[in-house]
Amino acid sequence: xxxxxxxxxxxxxxxxxxxxxxxxxxxxxxxxxxxxxxxxxxxxxxxxxxxxxxxxxxxxxxxxxxxxxxxxxxxxxxxxxxxxxxxxxxxxxxxxxxxxxxxxxxxxxxxxxxxxxxxxxxxxxxxxxxxxxxxxxxxxxxxxxxxxxxxxxxxxxxxxxxxxxxxxxxxxxxxxxxxxxxxxxxxxxxxxxxxxxxxxxxxxxxxxxxxxxxxxxxxxxxxxxxxxxxxxxxxxxxxxxxxxxxxxxxxxxxxxxxxxxxxxxxxxxxxxxxxxxxxxxxxxxxxxxxxxxxxxxxxxxxxxxxxxxxxxxxxx
Numbered sequence: 001x002x003x004x005x006x007x008x009x010x011x012x013x014x015x016x017x018x019x020x021x022x023x024x025x026x027x028x029x030x031x032x033x034x035x036x037x038x039x040x041x042x043x044x045x046x047x048x049x050x051x052x053x054x055x056x057x058x059x060x061x062x063x064x065x066x067x068x069x070x071x072x073x074x075x076x077x078x079x080x081x082x083x084x085x086x087x088x089x090x091x092x093x094x095x096x097x098x099x100x101x102x103x104x105x106x107x108x109x110x111x112x113x114x115x116x117x118x119x120x121x122x123x124x125x126x127x128x129x130x131x132x133x134x135x136x137x138x139x140x141x142x143x144x145x146x147x148x149x150x151x152x153x154x155x156x157x158x159x160x161x162x163x164x165x166x167x168x169x170x171x172x173x174x175x176x177x178x179x180x181x182x183x184x185x186x187x188x189x190x191x192x193x194x195x196x197x198x199x200x201x202x203x204x205x206x207x208x209x210x211x212x213x214x215x216x217x218x219x220x221x222x223x224x225x226x227x228x229x230x231x232x233x234x235x236x237x238x239x240x241x242x243x244x245x246x247x248x249x250x251x252x253x254x255x256x257x258x259x260x261x262x263x264x265x266x267x268x269x270x271x272x273x274x275x276x277x278x279x280x281x282x283x284x285x286x287x288x289x290x291x292x293x294x295x296x297x298x299x300x301x302x303x304x305x306x307x308x309x310x311x312x313x314x315x316x
Contacts, residue, residue: 020214031219047176049202054180
């Protein structure tokens with residue numbers, strides 16, 4: 001895929017995202033309404049899209065265990081490196097270290113990766129295994145550290161950890177993914193009208209999620225000059241080092257190639273997850289830094305995306 005073709009495929013992404021930024025800047029659409037659009041995408045449209053696509057997918061091809069294991073290994077190496085980097089910057093609070101690992105290793109799947117993959121490939125199913133890995137492994141580790149570090153929390157560590165696990169597994173995106181797998185495995189065929197209904201709603205996930213992100217960024221007042229050295233290191237690691245690490249580990253460590261290598265590198269190049277800010281607010285740790293990382297990594301990831309697409313097309 002050449003640079004021109006890559007840019008052409010990204011034109012709808014830029015349109016939806018850019019209009020959100022512009023309308024928020026011009027105050028035509030209140031930036032605060034981004035939460036409404038984002039909630040619609042996250043709670044309804046994205047689950048509908050994932051359910052329909054996973055239900056109709058070939059699960060044997062979707063779950064390439066060598067590719068998933070390679071990506072998980074790269075993520076664990078990245079987590080160790082990020083933890084060491086946080087310690088080098090003088091971070092001693094385990095919750096602060098966990099937050100920085102989340103920013104550098106986890107990716108914005110529902111609000112960024114899903115719409116981008118739909119625009120580029122017409123299918124976001126390859127994101128699902130990584131999404132489950134994030135929710136069932138990485139997020140649970142981060143939530144566990146956060147919950148166990150809250151002295152005002154009622155109940156023992158086991159109770160708090162159990163509540164965190166249940167809350168993670170009951171998110172609409174995870175429920176939709178699991179339902180798609182279960183029904184795919186069962187010898188029951190859903191009527192076409194049901195699948196068409198899910199597809200109708202799911203098709204709105206991509207533009208609405210990107211528009212919501214644009215509204216959020218347009219109203220946040222992005223200030224490049226206020227970026228700290230630590231933030232620049234985390235953003236550079238997230239948007240450049242982590243994709244390269246995923247490429248090296250998956251290709252040379254696990255022999256992953258072809259489309260899966262391309263998918264994994266692009267997923268790793270996605271920005272920091274939007275729920276990083278939600279976690280920071282909930283647990284009152286690194287709130288301002290989290291908001292800055294979500295916004296700035298989203299901008300950097302969008303700018304670098306055509307370059308990553310062209311690079312993986314020549315190397316995968």
